[in-house]
Amino acid sequence: MSNDWKPRTKAVHAGTRRSQYNEVSEAVFLTQGFVYDSAEQAEARFQSLGDDEFIYARYGNPTVRMFEDRIASLLGYEDCFACTSGMAAVSGALTALLKAGDHVVAARALFGSCLYVLEDILARFGVEVTLIDGTDNAAWDAALRPDTRLVFFESISNPTLEVVDMRHVVEKAHAVGALVVADDAMATPVFSYAAACGADIAIVSTTKHVDGQGRLLGGAICGAKDLIRGPIEAYMKHTGGAMNPFTAWTHLKGLETIDLRVRAQSDAAYRLADALADHPQVAAVRYPTHPAHPQHALAQAQAASGGTVLSLEVKGGKEACFRFLNALEIVTISNNFADAKSIATHPATTTHQRLTQDQKDVLGISPGLVRLSAGLEDVDDLIADLIQALDRLN
Ligand SMILES: *Cc1c(COP(=O)(O)O)cnc(C)c1O
Numbered sequence: 001m002s003n004d005w006k007p008r009t010k011a012v013h014a015g016t017r018r019s020q021y022n023e024v025s026e027a028v029f030l031t032q033g034f035v036y037d038s039a040e041q042a043e044a045r046f047q048s049l050g051d052d053e054f055i056y057a058r059y060g061n062p063t064v065r066m067f068e069d070r071i072a073s074l075l076g077y078e079d080c081f082a083c084t085s086g087m088a089a090v091s092g093a094l095t096a097l098l099k100a101g102d103h104v105v106a107a108r109a110l111f112g113s114c115l116y117v118l119e120d121i122l123a124r125f126g127v128e129v130t131l132i133d134g135t136d137n138a139a140w141d142a143a144l145r146p147d148t149r150l151v152f153f154e155s156i157s158n159p160t161l162e163v164v165d166m167r168h169v170v171e172k173a174h175a176v177g178a179l180v181v182a183d184d185a186m187a188t189p190v191f192s193y194a195a196a197c198g199a200d201i202a203i204v205s206t207t208k209h210v211d212g213q214g215r216l217l218g219g220a221i222c223g224a225k226d227l228i229r230g231p232i233e234a235y236m237k238h239t240g241g242a243m244n245p246f247t248a249w250t251h252l253k254g255l256e257t258i259d260l261r262v263r264a265q266s267d268a269a270y271r272l273a274d275a276l277a278d279h280p281q282v283a284a285v286r287y288p289t290h291p292a293h294p295q296h297a298l299a300q301a302q303a304a305s306g307g308t309v310l311s312l313e314v315k316g317g318k319e320a321c322f323r324f325l326n327a328l329e330i331v332t333i334s335n336n337f338a339d340a341k342s343i344a345t346h347p348a349t350t351t352h353q354r355l356t357q358d359q360k361d362v363l364g365i366s367p368g369l370v371r372l373s374a375g376l377e378d379v380d381d382l383i384a385d386l387i388q389a390l391d392r393l394n
Pocket of ligand 1: 206219
């Protein structure tokens with residue numbers, strides 16, 4: 001039944017489980033453990049767990065399960081394991097699925113912490129990682145090998161907004177028997193195309209659009225039941241990265257409004273890109289589905305929207321960029337995105353400060369690059385704020 005629902009209906013209703021009180025709003029089950037009617041029932045639960053049976057919150061919890069079912073349904077996957085953060089989901093999924101001697105191909109335009117997991121942690125455990133230009137289909141073809149176990153990329157990269165041709169990568173990866181893991185944070189759960197393109201696993205930092213109001217960290221690993229309730233659950237439940245019930249409850253409320261919020265913020269991001277593209281103090285604007293983006297045709301073919309984030313290259317390097325940021329009156333300076341409040345980030349000195357100059361150059365993280373996350377304010381106010389700050393650079 002619920003499989004036929006449209007996404008907005010799923011985001012409000014999928015996964016709902018009611019207690020004996022028949023509450024309207026989902027209950028938050030703040031409990032670590034569960035009581036058994038008899039010793040025999042406890043023994044049976046430890047032998048095999050039914051769908052609505054729980055034994056310990058590190059393994060599963062009714063509120064968390066509602067959230068897992070709801071977001072899996074929204075993204076078009078069979079199942080989900082909810083985690084403490086987006087990075088717990090990324091590191092958990094990769095560690096659960098890989099072993100020493102495996103080969104991984106990954107796009108190099110990655111969130112700093114993802115790069116650390118791939119380059120430092122996995123390498124330490126004997127996994128060979130080949131980093132490539134994820135926008136170059138020929139580079140994927142050349143890097144994939146018969147022993148490639150897994151490929152990893154951000155559907156849309158943070159902060160440079162590069163777009164991966166997901167159908168191509170999935171087809172080529174599956175041809176060598178590799179699993180495809182997409183970090184789907186920037187694509188947003190509303191416009192996600194990972195399932196439609198055949199990605200085996202989509203990882204969502206639910207800290208971003210699912211919370212949407214800058215409160216709680218969370219992550220979700222979505223995929224087929226045999227992967228999620230197989231190696232992923234086994235790894236996550238024994239290593240302790242399960243989402244807490246209060247976060248899951250807040251996320252359930254977040255999903256009820258996510259469609260409205262993300263559509264409004266995505267429209268705002270497009271309008272900001274449009275309004276800033278021709279400003280004399282702006283060298284370049286990037287938003288995946290905007291004509292100013294070199295890959296906009298691919299982005300448009302894959303998704304109805306490019307998400308809630310755009311980037312701009314301010315002329316005059318770091319000095320001008322800082323003056324621009326300091327002149328903003330509505331847009332806040334922070335390093336998060338997907339908040340109801342619009343946020344400007346200077347990646348080169350904050351989120352990507354750790355990278356060497358060479359790495360920054362290769363990734364295009366220049367001193368003038370600003371990542372802008374469009375919030376829920378009136379778009380005309382945002383445009384006016386950004387333009388007044390740019391105008392001061394003259
Ligand atoms: C934010 C982010 C993460 C990490 O998520 P947290 O919830 O902060 O741990 C991973 N990947 C991408 C692309 C992100 O934007």
